[in-house]
Amino acid sequence: NAGVTQTPKFQVLKTGQSMTLQCAQDMNHNSMYWYRQDPGMGLRLIYYSASEGTTDKGEVPNGYNVSRLNKREFSLRLESAAPSQTSVYFCASSETGTGAFANYGYTFGSGTRLTVV
Amino acid sequence: AQSVTQLDSQVPVFEEAPVELRCNYSSSVSVYLFWYVQYPNQGLQLLLKYLSGSTLVKGINGFEAEFNKSQTSFHLRKPSVHISDTAEYFCAVSARSNDYKLSFGAGTTVTVRA
Numbered sequence: 001n002a003g004v005t006q007t008p009k010f011q012v013l014k015t016g017q018s019m020t021l022q023c024a025q026d027m028n029h030n031s032m033y034w035y036r037q038d039p040g041m042g043l044r045l046i047y048y049s050a051s052e053g054t055t056d057k058g059e060v061p062n063g064y065n066v067s068r069l070n071k072r073e074f075s076l077r078l079e080s081a082a083p084s085q086t087s088v089y090f091c092a093s094s095e096t097g098t099g100a101f102a103n104y105g106y107t108f109g110s111g112t113r114l115t116v117v
Numbered sequence: 118a119q120s121v122t123q124l125d126s127q128v129p130v131f132e133e134a135p136v137e138l139r140c141n142y143s144s145s146v147s148v149y150l151f152w153y154v155q156y157p158n159q160g161l162q163l164l165l166k167y168l169s170g171s172t173l174v175k176g177i178n179g180f181e182a183e184f185n186k187s188q189t190s191f192h193l194r195k196p197s198v199h200i201s202d203t204a205e206y207f208c209a210v211s212a213r214s215n216d217y218k219l220s221f222g223a224g225t226t227v228t229v230r231a
Contacts (some may be wrong), residue, residue, distance in 0.1 A: 004160075031225060040126070041208060043161075050216055058218070081193070087183040094217070105151055108160040108220060 001025050006091050006109035013081040013116045018082045020113050021076040023091030031094045032074035033058075033106065034066060038089040041088065049074055088113050119210045123222035128182040130198055131230055139223045140208030150191040151183055151209040151219065159171040163208065167191065178202070205231045 007022045025032065030051045035043040045058030045068040055066050063085060065077045074093075078085060092106040124139040142148060149168050153161040165176025172184040182193045205207060208222040 017145070033215075035221075040223055042121075042123075042223040043219075044221075048216075048218060057215060092161075105163045105166050106161075107155075110160040 003107050004091055004093055004109035005037065006089075006112050008112060009110065010113050011087075011110075011115070013078075013114065015116060016059050016081060018077065018079050019081065020078075021074070021089055021091075021114075022075045023075065023109060025093040025107070027093060027095075027107065028071070029107070030071070031093050032068065033092045033094075034064075034074070035090045035092065036060065036074045037090060038087050046089075050098065074117035078114075081114075083116045086114060086116045119148060119212055119215060119220050121210050121220055121222035121223050125210050125225050126223065127226050127228070129228045129230065132200055133197050135194065135196050136198050136202075136227060138191045138206050138208075138227070140191045140193065140209045140222060142189050142208075142210060144189075144210065144216050146212050148210050148212045149217075150182075150184060151211070152176065152180070152191075152193050153209060153221075154178075154209045155207065155224075157204070161174065164206070165194070178200050198227070198229050199231065200229050202227060 034046040035050040044060050049055045049068040052071045067075045079117045089112045093113045094106045120143045122141045130136045150164045152164040155161050165174050167184045168175045175181045205224045209219045212221050224226045
């Protein structure tokens, strides 16, 4: 009954370093999302994947890349970290479509707190 | 595109008092509306959602919200809060026209005092 699992939970990077945030869901959801949360700004969408094999930019994609490895896994990569990327990152998944499956809301992971120094 | 405005950034309230968190949305199409709660150092948890039907929606932990199409609002209420309701609350909106992607408000921090 894990839901959405994110690793790592905490990370400190130096400016210019790279890293990949991992996310996996066990609910057989089609859609997966990466958000960042900053004080006073709510959650902003970085990238999303509507289904396996597809990815699209969200509201704030600059400085990030993603990979939908399979239906379960959706990773977020920072190629060259910057202090402006200090944030809490949340992965989420959802079942989308029409009719009875129409958007029952997202299931969120517990987050990755990233600090770039 | 849809957007959400949460009208209060901070709401202090005494234990056992009622609380209302205000949310307004803007959209030119039919929307789905959600309230999420985030307890300290945790992820977001769904409180309740409006998809269609009755405009009064009941959720977990005694919360309810009312969808008002004419005022484009989806305010969250609880008649009597507990210390454990201290958390940040997010209103969110989605629509089929935007592939059901959620757009979040900036959040309202509720602090319940004894």
